[in-house]
Amino acid sequence: METVIVQLEGGSASWELAPGERLTFGRAGECDVVLDEPAVSRRAGRLVAAGDHWLVTNLSARVTYVVENPEGGGEFIKIPPGRVDAPVPFEFGRLRVPGTAASLLVFAPCQAFLDAEIDSAGEPTMLAYPLDHTAKYFLVLVALCEPRLRDPATAVIPGTPQLQERLSRYGLSRKAIAFQIEYLATRKLRIKETGEGGKADWQRAALVATALRYDLVRAEHLDLLT
Numbered sequence: 001m002e003t004v005i006v007q008l009e010g011g012s013a014s015w016e017l018a019p020g021e022r023l024t025f026g027r028a029g030e031c032d033v034v035l036d037e038p039a040v041s042r043r044a045g046r047l048v049a050a051g052d053h054w055l056v057t058n059l060s061a062r063v064t065y066v067v068e069n070p071e072g073g074g075e076f077i078k079i080p081p082g083r084v085d086a087p088v089p090f091e092f093g094r095l096r097v098p099g100t101a102a103s104l105l106v107f108a109p110c111q112a113f114l115d116a117e118i119d120s121a122g123e124p125t126m127l128a129y130p131l132d133h134t135a136k137y138f139l140v141l142v143a144l145c146e147p148r149l150r151d152p153a154t155a156v157i158p159g160t161p162q163l164q165e166r167l168s169r170y171g172l173s174r175k176a177i178a179f180q181i182e183y184l185a186t187r188k189l190r191i192k193e194t195g196e197g198g199k200a201d202w203q204r205a206a207l208v209a210t211a212l213r214y215d216l217v218r219a220e221h222l223d224l225l226t
Contacts (some may be wrong), residue, residue, distance in 0.1 A: 002019070002051065002052065002109035003016045003017055003018050003019075003049065003065060003109070004016070004017045004049035004054050004107065004108050004109070005017075005046075005106070005107040006023055006033070006047060006104055006105070006106050006107075007104070007105045007106075007107075008033060008102060008104060008105075009094070009102060009103045009104065009105050009204070010102070011102075011196045013033075015021045015032065015033070017047070017048075017049035017054075018049060019049050019050060019051055020048070020049065020050075021044055021048070021049050022045070022047060022048045022049075023048075024045070024046050024047075024115075025043050025045055025046075025047070025097070025104065026030055026040060026041055026043040026044035026045065026059070027040045027041065027042045027044070028042040028043055031043060031044075033104065035097060035099075035100045035102055037099050037100040037102075038099075039098070040097060040099045040100050041059060041060045041061075041063070041101025043059050044058075044059055044060055044097055045057055045058050045059050045060070045065065045079075045095075045097070046059065047095075047104075047106065048085065049108075050087070051088060051109070052091075052108060052109045052110070052111045052112060052187060053087055053089055053108050053111070053184065054087075054088050054093075054106055054108055055085040055086060055087055055088070056079055056083075056085075056086050056095065057083065057084045057085055057086070058079045058080065058081055058082060058083045058086075059082075060081050060082075061081050061082065062081055062098075062188060063081060063099070064078050064079065064080050064081060064098075065078070065079040065095060065096065065097055065098070065099050066078055066095075066096045067081070067088050067090065067093045067094065067095050067096075068094045069090040069092070069093060069094075070092060070093075070094055071090075071091075071092055071219075074098060074111065074121065074149065074150050074151050074152050074219075075090075075152060076152065088106070088108075089107070091107070091108050091109075091110060091111060092105070092106070092107055092108070093105075093106045093108075094106075116143055128189065128214075129189055129214065129216055130188070131188060133189070133217060133221070133224070136170065136172065136176075136180055137180040137183055137184050137188065137226070138224075139167055139170060139222075139224060140163060140167070140172075140177055140180040140181060140184065140222045141199055141207060141211055141217055142217050142222065142225060143158060143163050143166045143167055143226055144157065144158060144163065144204055144207055144208050144210060144211075145208050145211050145217040146166070146183075146222060146225065147207070148160070148208055148212060149217070149218075149219055149222060150222075157204050157205055157208055158204075159204075160174050160177050160178060161174070163177050164177055167225070181203055181207070182203070183205065184207055185206070185207060189206075189207060189210050189211070189216075190206060191203060191206040191210065192206075
């Protein structure tokens with residue numbers, strides 16, 4: 001049976017939850033996980049195992065919780081006060097509760113994916129975004145997405161000078177970078193013009209938004225820049 005494992009970070013205690021089982025946390029002694037801090041609600045929240053993922057309920061009336069993906073380059077979700085059974089898609093998550101330095105580490109079972117198959121009786125399905133991870137344009141796309149991958153809350157999108165400096169080991173000129181951005185926008189990701197701001201601004205912003213929305217660029221791709 002696939003189970004969800006919960007650990008108190010920095011401690012030895014752990015709990016194993018079968019699908020449908022739940023675990024409560026808070027300041028009250030009757031909670032499964034006691035967080036003995038005056039700023040933590042008596043019954044602060046609840047975790048529920050749900051197959052290959054888990055659910056979290058925020059029982060606080062005022063405080064927002066955050067679930068981080070330690071393996072996701074800064075990816076996180078917020079659990080607002082009163083939210084019931086919010087699904088957490090991370091296989092490994094860290095639940096932070098304001099008011100205490102302690103956090104809960106949650107390990108869900110490995111998620112299942114369909115095998116990639118091609119129906120030999122018909123035409124193969126074309127890729128929506130055919131990207132070559134060894135191409136220069138992909139390096140430019142990764143560099144554009146880097147600030148957002150490292151900090152999802154940032155609004156920073158590198159300009160051409162910053163991209164040139166970040167990719168200096170590849171000897172790309174400003175003109176070459178501008179060409180790669182245009183190529184990404186018109187041929188690879190097929191970005192539609194929004195008319196908001198200057199052309200370079202909306203192109204770069206739209207490229208980053210599309211690449212991150214569809215997981216075309218992920219945290220592991222940052223290794224290409226080192």
